[in-house]
Amino acid sequence: MSARFRRTSPRGASSRAISVWLIALLVAIVATVQIRSQAEVERSFAGADTASLAFLIDSLHRSNDSLQAETADLTQRQATLQSGGDTAADQVLTDEANRLRAAEGLVPVHGPGVVLVVDATGLQALDLEDALNNLAAGGAEALGVNDRRFVVGVPVDQTSEAVTVGGVAVPTPWTISAIGDANRLAQAADLMTQLMRADRRVRQATYRVEADVVIRAVVTERPFVYGVS
């Protein structure tokens, strides 16, 4: 039996062993790299997917542009106050008051924007809140529904008969007016009306871009009862 086994020299045996070790090492390296690579992907994607990150980057870019514009505006206001006398201060304060009244919906406003018309049966207050929020997120700086002004804080409620804005019924069809960057608003309105048309309750959902949308309705000022500045 022993004659059937070939005798191998110690040198040949060691070179075979080295070969086996090298192959094992290579396999181990490849396997490790593969496993680590997969694990890294899984760990990285545990937080958010790339689509979410892309959305976030777009949003942050726009936000930062807006913040820089506000910084520039405030810097200019500060310089005016520093350089001018009481007249300059009065002008800065008057401009600020007008700006805030418009932002809070206390005065009639106009400007470029979009007008959406939504005719439907069975839409709820939540649907209107979503539509108004989508337009606000799409760049609306002033909003109105039928003949009611909307800003955040104005309650949108559901009664048995209709949706109310600030306690007043706004029966369909809803004419939603939004003032702001017309291009951005048109994109938001386009997407919104597409989604609305896919809703069985909606008979009609259209929008038009206008160079001068007018919102005459105003919000009644409510003094603080509980809050203290």
Added chain:
Amino acid sequence: MRIDAMSQRRVVSILVVAMVALATGFLVAGQIKVQLLTPSNQVARYQALVRSVQELEATNADSRQKIAALRSQIDTLEAAAAARSAATQTLQNQVADLRAHAGLTRLHGPGVEVDLADGVAGTDTGGEAGYLVNFKDVQDLVNLLFAHGAEGIAVSGRRVTPLSAFAGSGSQVIIDQGPPVTAPIKVVAVGDRLRMEAALSDPSALPDIRAREVQFQLGITFSGGPDLALPAYDSSLDIRHVGTL
């Protein structure tokens, strides 16, 4: 002759084995390349996106700090001008009131604190991550509180204004121009504490959150407080396209 034929067969068989081994090697190498490069490219792309987000968030935080500082300096300058003139003082009082209602100044008073927390991932998610708190939950909660007596609201330290908008993707909640916030989210509202507590206790309010509270153990808890504080809004109140009539 027999030896020649045998050695020829051996050579052929060695060549065949070598060819098969070569082909297998190419196939294995190709497969490894595909398997390794794809994940590593994904990681690199993902890391680049994350770096971009981090840089943009740092710029965002820096800008908001600058805005807060500038508003404070402007307040001081306006107060100095108001001290010299009664007319300016009247104007400054009007602006102070408008700023308070716009959320540009701090506010405190009685109110409620509401905590929203992610639930547990279920098997039947219907394609949506229903166990995660999303921007619509925050939007619904803020609307409910304003409809029931809130005079001012902050979401995870970000003050809500008359022009605020809620957006987001997945579990990210973006409020106006701030960086995203994720659960756990704390909503603090100052105003009519009893009305707000009653609204939050109403089982028919916030139907979507209530349903997911049962299905995914989404967390919503609240408590009232006698004196809660809200920070001032620190971003842009942008109405550059709006003109008054």
